[in-house]
Amino acid sequence: MTPRMHSNLLGTQPFRHEALFYGGDEELLNSLEPFVRDGVRAGEKVLVVLGPAKLESLRAALGRDSKKVAFADMDEVGANPARIMPLWSAFVDDLSPGQGARGVGEPVTSARKAAELAECQLHESLLNLAFAGAPRFWLLCPYDTTALSGAVLDEARTSHASIRSPVHPPVASALYEQADSFGALAGRDLPAAPEGAVNFLVDGEGVGSSRRRVHDFALQFGFYDGAAADYALAVHEVIANSLKHGGGRAHVTIWGEGDNLICEVRDRGRFDEPMAGRQHPVNDSQSGRGLWMANQLCDLVQIRNLPRGTVVRLHKHLRSARD
Numbered sequence: 001m002t003p004r005m006h007s008n009l010l011g012t013q014p015f016r017h018e019a020l021f022y023g024g025d026e027e028l029l030n031s032l033e034p035f036v037r038d039g040v041r042a043g044e045k046v047l048v049v050l051g052p053a054k055l056e057s058l059r060a061a062l063g064r065d066s067k068k069v070a071f072a073d074m075d076e077v078g079a080n081p082a083r084i085m086p087l088w089s090a091f092v093d094d095l096s097p098g099q100g101a102r103g104v105g106e107p108v109t110s111a112r113k114a115a116e117l118a119e120c121q122l123h124e125s126l127l128n129l130a131f132a133g134a135p136r137f138w139l140l141c142p143y144d145t146t147a148l149s150g151a152v153l154d155e156a157r158t159s160h161a162s163i164r165s166p167v168h169p170p171v172a173s174a175l176y177e178q179a180d181s182f183g184a185l186a187g188r189d190l191p192a193a194p195e196g197a198v199n200f201l202v203d204g205e206g207v208g209s210s211r212r213r214v215h216d217f218a219l220q221f222g223f224y225d226g227a228a229a230d231y232a233l234a235v236h237e238v239i240a241n242s243l244k245h246g247g248g249r250a251h252v253t254i255w256g257e258g259d260n261l262i263c264e265v266r267d268r269g270r271f272d273e274p275m276a277g278r279q280h281p282v283n284d285s286q287s288g289r290g291l292w293m294a295n296q297l298c299d300l301v302q303i304r305n306l307p308r309g310t311v312v313r314l315h316k317h318l319r320s321a322r323d
Contacts, residue, residue, distance in 0.1 A: 018160055022165065080300055115315065193253045299320055301313070
């Protein structure tokens with residue numbers, strides 16, 4: 001699948017995807033205030049997506065200029081990292097002819113669980129595919145060097161063309177030029193399911209019973225009936241995709257992990273649509289509809305392309321299933 005090209009943007013400058021390595025909230029604010037203010041004064045459209053405390057600090061620092069900036073809470077928008085991409089796509093698609101775009105987005109923080117962090121890193125890499133045809137879009141992604149590991153910072157170097165700090169101008173990232181960040185992340189298998197997980201095979205005749213089985217498992221886990229039905233629907237959509245594209249058979253595994261219910265679907269097919277589930281399908285027949293639905297119904301959806309086939313893992317938190 002070819003990523004959407006944002007042809008409504010004019011200009012010759014390519015998409016600029018830059019990481020900001022900062023040390024603590026004060027350094028972050030001192031870096032973001034001039035970056036955002038310069039965009040406002042240049043007549044660019046500006047969107048900032050950060051955690052609520054950081055948003056409030058930046059609003060206060062910008063003063064009147066904050067009225068010309070759009071803000072979004074990363075804790076809400078990016079709770080499922082796959083839902084961040086549609087926000088940026090809508091932001092860029094809504095530009096006036098010739099207008100530049102400037103954004104700030106911090107999906108990667110130390111508060112993320114391991115699975116969420118992995119999907120945030122995949123998201124950062126996918127941005128380069130999604131906006132390759134979007135000139136005059138400058139996206140700055142903060143990384144807190146006091147809270148994140150060296151491995152996480154190295155991954156940022158592979159997904160961002162340039163790196164800057166509060167005291168140093170941007171420099172090109174050598175790792176970005178050398179690495180296939182998306183391919184490496186999307187081809188990395190997920191941690192094995194624990195002993196005691198429930199396993200079953202599904203073919204064309206077992207789709208309905210597998211949906212009921214997942215629904216019953218979710219109820220036993222503590223989900224309300226509506227949330228259990230939604231989760232079973234999400235899993236059903238993924239199983240249907242597996243049966244259609246993965247050889248007519250799916251291997252399903254389901255288990256609880258703390259307050260998180262996880263269902264994994266494996267098949268022997270190959271998945272070559274990196275943006276599926278992250279772009280709103282324009283009609284019911286468009287490929288990716290099932291994954292889009294799964295991302296709306298689940299707290300996290302992980303997709304991996306392995307030599308032996310495809311794996312999709314769907315997460316739903318007990319707390320969100322009781323809201």
